[in-house]
Amino acid sequence: AAQQAARAALAVPDVVPRFGADAHFVLGYIALTERRLDEAEQALNAAVAADPGFWDARQLLLAVLAEQLARPAQTAARCLDRTRNLIEQLGALPALAQDRGQFREIADRFAPLGQTTNPALGLLAGLGYLWAGDTARARATLAAVERQRGPLPAACVAPILTQARVWRARLPS
16 A cells, blocks of 8 residues: 555656655665565665655665675676765765764664675775764774675775775774
8 A cells, every 4th residue: 555655646746856755765665675676776766866865765775775785696887886876875874864873773784794795884884883983993894894805796896995995094093
């Protein structure tokens, strides 16, 4: 029923962007729960495009991108696109957060995965710790990114490593 209502809302001519964002969010959430990650990614990207200040849509999009990046056998181009999107979403979060605890939640959620499977998730966790104010943990997490390769194509790993080095260099000594 929620899916039908969301699609109906999007069919309304000149729908208010904020309402459109909500409808896309609902569709993305449903797709994610049904493990249709490509649909979830598309819908959540549309939600963020319609309402750039939509924290929950960006949060859920980060989770979807993390899962997408953990999938094996993706092309380097698709991986690069997802990595770019992940970095863009991360870059927008500091302006949207209501408190630093939100970043700690992000970091704690993705840190275990980033340490063992995927440098993109390590980058996500490292920035979460940085923005939560835990520079020591941010430094350690970003340093660990350089040791991870996971399932990502080599061409995709390079910008992640670059971002991890840039952010680590910005940390106070």
